[in-house]
Amino acid sequence: MQTRAMTFSFLLFITRKPTISPEEFKTYWDTKHVELLKSIAGDNFPLTHTRHYIARPAETNGSWPAAILIGSQDDFTYDGIAELVFPDESAFQTFFGIVSAPEAAAKIAADEETFIVREKMKAVVMGETSVTSRN
Template sequence: MVFKALLYITRKPGTTPTEFKTHYETVHLPLIQKLAGADFPLSHRRLYLARPAPGEDNSFPAAVLIGNQDDFAFDAIVELTFTDEAAFKVFFTRRQEAGTKELVDADEEKFLDQTKFKAVVLGEVHETTS
């Protein structure tokens, strides 16, 4: 059975949504792929919240349908899929290795708020399509 985790990622203050997404896609993700090598997840899916225009305070509010802005303080949800929990543990252990940890942490400091980073393991996933 596949193993999935969700990450909730928030951009660094002063970083626009476009800058955040561009850095993630063109710098951070290639770095993770290179460092993980064969241990990279089966899939690394990124879902960015719509933040169409800057607010009065240049905060880029989310396009909230139900709820309020405080409910959507994060900027991206990342879904990681691994063959199993053991594969996830190998990937995560590699992420924490000396040399790798410092490189990834230094890159993350450039575009995301590490104090707001959250992660959770997914249980069953059910999907209905037309």
């Protein structure tokens, strides 16, 4: 029987500034913002920082509607979902302390102002995960 150590993870729901395209949002988050976080957190950066982007394939009247299967546009006010995974809750607390320190928090906030709507950011701690495979 294989056992796995419990990790600590949380999800971030991020809304891009309406003045930038979904592609500009993705490029900035992937290449600039995550690099800033890595430079601030150093060895305390999460084990993984996975970003998922809502598909918004075509501009329509100055906006990029989500490619919805079920629901409405109003249900998808965010553009990206990030999952940050840490070895344990203590590692998360260390990371959180680093990024919350006044100087680091100011750098992060200034960077976020360039590509997201900070007031719409949401975060939630993940519980257990169940995975079902085809086989």
